[in-house]
Amino acid sequence: MHRILLTIALSLLTTTMQAQDLTVKLWDNTTAPHSNGLTGPEKDEGEVRISNVTEAALYIYEAAEDKATGQAIVICPGGGYALLAMGHEGHDFARWFAEQGITAAVLKYRMPNHTPQVPMEDAAEAVRYMREEYRGCNALKSVGIMGFSAGGHLAASTAAGALEANGDKSARATVLPDFAILFYPVITGEPLHAHAGSYDNLLGADRTQEQTDRWSPDKLVTEHTPTTFLVLSDDDGVKPVNSTRFYGALKQYNIPASLHILPSGGHGWGFRDFAYKAVWQNALSDWLKRLENK
Numbered sequence: 001m002h003r004i005l006l007t008i009a010l011s012l013l014t015t016t017m018q019a020q021d022l023t024v025k026l027w028d029n030t031t032a033p034h035s036n037g038l039t040g041p042e043k044d045e046g047e048v049r050i051s052n053v054t055e056a057a058l059y060i061y062e063a064a065e066d067k068a069t070g071q072a073i074v075i076c077p078g079g080g081y082a083l084l085a086m087g088h089e090g091h092d093f094a095r096w097f098a099e100q101g102i103t104a105a106v107l108k109y110r111m112p113n114h115t116p117q118v119p120m121e122d123a124a125e126a127v128r129y130m131r132e133e134y135r136g137c138n139a140l141k142s143v144g145i146m147g148f149s150a151g152g153h154l155a156a157s158t159a160a161g162a163l164e165a166n167g168d169k170s171a172r173a174t175v176l177p178d179f180a181i182l183f184y185p186v187i188t189g190e191p192l193h194a195h196a197g198s199y200d201n202l203l204g205a206d207r208t209q210e211q212t213d214r215w216s217p218d219k220l221v222t223e224h225t226p227t228t229f230l231v232l233s234d235d236d237g238v239k240p241v242n243s244t245r246f247y248g249a250l251k252q253y254n255i256p257a258s259l260h261i262l263p264s265g266g267h268g269w270g271f272r273d274f275a276y277k278a279v280w281q282n283a284l285s286d287w288l289k290r291l292e293n294k
Contacts, residue, residue, distance in 0.1 A: 020091070026056040026125050029110065033121055033170075036113040048087025049079065051111070056122040058129065059106040061094040067101035069292045070141030072134070073181065074126045075106045078149030078268065081119070081201035084108060088270035089148040089183075096271065100285065103140065105130055109154065114204040116162075116215050121172065123158040128175045142178035142291070144226075148270060149238060150198040152185025156217035156246055159228065165220050177226055179291055181284065184232040184267055187242035189216040195238045221249040227256040229287050231280045233265035258287055 029035040036054065043051045063069070077089040084090070086106065094104035109122035123145065130143045147155025159180040163173035186195045189212035203211055213219050228250055230243045240261060250257045260283055262276040269277075 020059050020094075021062040022058075022060040024058045024060065024129070026058065026122060026129065028055040032056070032110070032118070033168075034115055034117040036110050036115050036118045038111060038113055045083050047085075048091070049083050049085050050108075051079075051083035053084060053108060053111050055108070056110050056125070057108045058126055059091065059094070059108070060134070061091075061098040061104045061106075063098050063101045063103045067099075068103070069101040069288075071101075071288065071292060072103040072105065072130050072140045072143045073097055074123065074130060074143065074145045074177070075104055076109060076123060076145065076147035076151035076154045077106070078147070078151040078270075080195070080197045081112050081150045081153075082197070083111075084151075085148070085268070085270065088272050089151065089268075092271035093146070100288075102288065103130075103134075105134075112202045114202070116202050117166070117168070119154050120157055120163050123154050124163055124172045124175065127158065127177050128172050131175060144179035144181060145177040146181035146183070147185060148183045149268060150186050150195075150201075152182040153187060153198060153202075153217065155180055156182055156185055156187060156228075157215065157220065160217045160220035160225050161222065162215060162217060162220055166214055176224060179226045180228040182228060182230045182243065182246065183270070184236050184238055185230070185242060185246065186238055187216065187218050187246045189213065195242070218245040218249045221246070221253060221255075223253045223255070225250060225253065225255055227291070229258045229260075229284060231260040231262065231283070233262045233267070233269075233276075235264050235266055237267040258283070 038054045077084045079085050090106040094106050097104040107126045109119045112118045145155045186198045232243050247259045
């Protein structure tokens with residue numbers, strides 16, 4: 001195996017927090033199939049956010065053996081495909097999942113810089129790694145993917161097999177997650193409903209409609225797309241039609257899905273406290289338990 005294990009640390013547990021256990025480098029612009037062309041160090045944007053990402057890595061929070069459900073989730077933070085909100089859309093969730101017996105892997109994915117294959121390769125490789133290499137084959141019963149905003153676009157694209165749909169036939173591209181969790185995702189590229197900034201960073205402002213359609217996950221759903229949980233606010237700045245379009249695409253294939261539209265909250269709340277935090281937590285926990293018991 002070509003993995004480079006960067007850090008192995010003992011878990012330091014308190015009653016409220018699960019420590020990160022492993023950091024695994026997936027690849028960088030030199031070793032990955034595609035490069036985003038960016039150079040130089042990562043930039044600290046404050047509030048646990050980073051930009052100029054050129055190296056993909058997984059930060060793994062392991063569930064305690066006495067609580068482990070056998071489930072794992074690859075988490076894709078949001079940031080408009082310009083940066084990564086690694087805190088409230090990454091590490092905070094990973095700790096929460098680990099406390100519930102679910103191993104969580106926060107994905108630091110490379111920015112596309114107008115090369116859409118770049119983050120897609122990172123996410124697909126993360127799913128493949130967790131399923132085939134983490135603790136050896138068959139260590140986990142199921143591996144899902146989760147994303148927020150533009151990270152939701154990445155998670156939905158991975159679940160819909162975007163790489164394979166766009167001609168990549170590698171083993172990485174053909175491995176789909178067992179389930180998907182989308183928090184206020186960017187989905188459609190149609191001009192009236194798209195989050196223009198995310199699509200500009202993904203494909204460029206001069207993208208054609210044909211290019212946009214090829215990387216719009218609602219247009220890539222097939223019968224193989226896994227069951228999905230979606231949650232967003234009714235007053236989200238990323239138009240709610242993004243989530244409802246993906247939900248509708250799933251239902252065209254009779255794929256089980258759970259859609260939750262909260263009365264308010266805006267965009268980007270992640271793990272932060274707001275009026276409906278307990279609502280989404282209870283709904284998601286129940287959904288994951290139902291998957292575990294199937």
